């Protein structure tokens with residue numbers, strides 16, 4: 001007999017399952033998205049609705065973890081945090097808990113529902129660790145910090161990038177709309193389509209034939225800062241699974257040479273089927289041991305354009321990865337900063353005279369952004385900075401970003417991105 005479900009469609013065993021996954025996530029041993037994917041792979045019979053409940057409950061708890069601990073106590077278990085989230089975050093009425101919890105739990109939940117809480121410190125209201133709230137506050141005021149924290153606590157919309165080798169944006173939009181998928185042209189990137197909901201698109205014919213990839217609009221703007229041309233030699237130094245490589249390759253119309261470097265063989269392996277689907281034959285995925293690998297040195301002074309999409313704290317992507325605010329620390333950020341400086345200096349050696357180097361992160365922290373670029377410019381007088389706003393304006397992208405690109409979920413409804421455009425002096 002199927003287990004009884006409450007009015008939210010949740011059964012007692014599903015709540016137990018969500019608690020177990022939450023327990024694994026809260027150990028912070030692995031990223032939350034990896035824990036969830038693994039759980040869903042191992043429980044493939046779990047239906048779409050149940051998966052959505054587990055994922056949304058876990059992301060909900062991670063977003064508001066500090067507030068939930070204040071409500072449920074510093075020593076609250078995963079089960080208590082989940083129940084507190086459902087009662088106070090999701091606003092489940094008492095009757096929703098009847099068939100899925102014990103009487104003792106319901107008594108505890110009723111107390112929780114009646115509990116008054118003081119406003120709390122700024123970091124508590126922002127649901128951030130103290131160190132992070134302090135650092136973010138350096139670039140804004142209290143209202144700005146709260147607005148940022150609250151927008152980082154909302155789920156991100158789904159953006160697509162039209163692959164201009166295969167289609168154009170209007171044709172893709174028409175195709176999606178014909179299939180009943182609500183979508184509109186993206187406001188920032190000329191290649192972007194923003195979807196109204198989050199339909200599963202992996203089996204859509206337009207995905208399978210390479211007409212689009214999923215890519216945040218903010219990330220798409222980085223491709224326009226690199227602005228690669230047909231026939232050029234371009235290096236994507238930290239290519240990962242190739243989100244930006246694919247865009248650069250399409251902007252080059254599959255001509256020239258595009259090296260996709262990364263130290264992670266596993267991530268680069270994911271790029272290969274994507275290249276094939278996108279119809280790109282100019283991409284050369286290359287595993288490097290570290291940023292000073294001989295394969296890197298061989299290209300010294302030869303590249304027209306180099307993108308460094310640096311490994312970073314990822315704090316600009318909290319809408320998608322809310323666990324990062326609890327996983328990162330001042331120590332892990334300091335390690336990142338040292339690594340970012342080393343990678344940028346190495347990648348810079350590849351740039352030919354007159355060529356362009358773009359440094360980008362999805363971090364919101366000044367030390368990973370301006371700090372790294374300022375230190376680089378001070379040590380490399382052969383490079384000068386070019387205005388990101390002007391580079392975009394020349395491609396008809398009107399964005400008042402200033403010399404360095406700074407995108408935020410509050411102002412732009414994108415992930416938080418930072419980028420600086422540097423050019424090596426000619427001659």
Ligand SMILES: C[S@@+](CC[C@H](N)C(=O)[O-])C[C@H]1O[C@@H](n2cnc3c(N)ncnc32)[C@H](O)[C@@H]1O
Pocket residue numbers: 237238239240241242243244245261262263264267288290291309310311312343
């Ligand atoms: C922000 S991610 C890149 C995301 C990717 N560009 C995209 O658009 O999907 C940073 C990447 O840097 C890689 N990385 C870390 N250390 C590196 C190094 N020393 N040299 C090159 N890549 C490195 C990581 O493996 C990771 O894939």
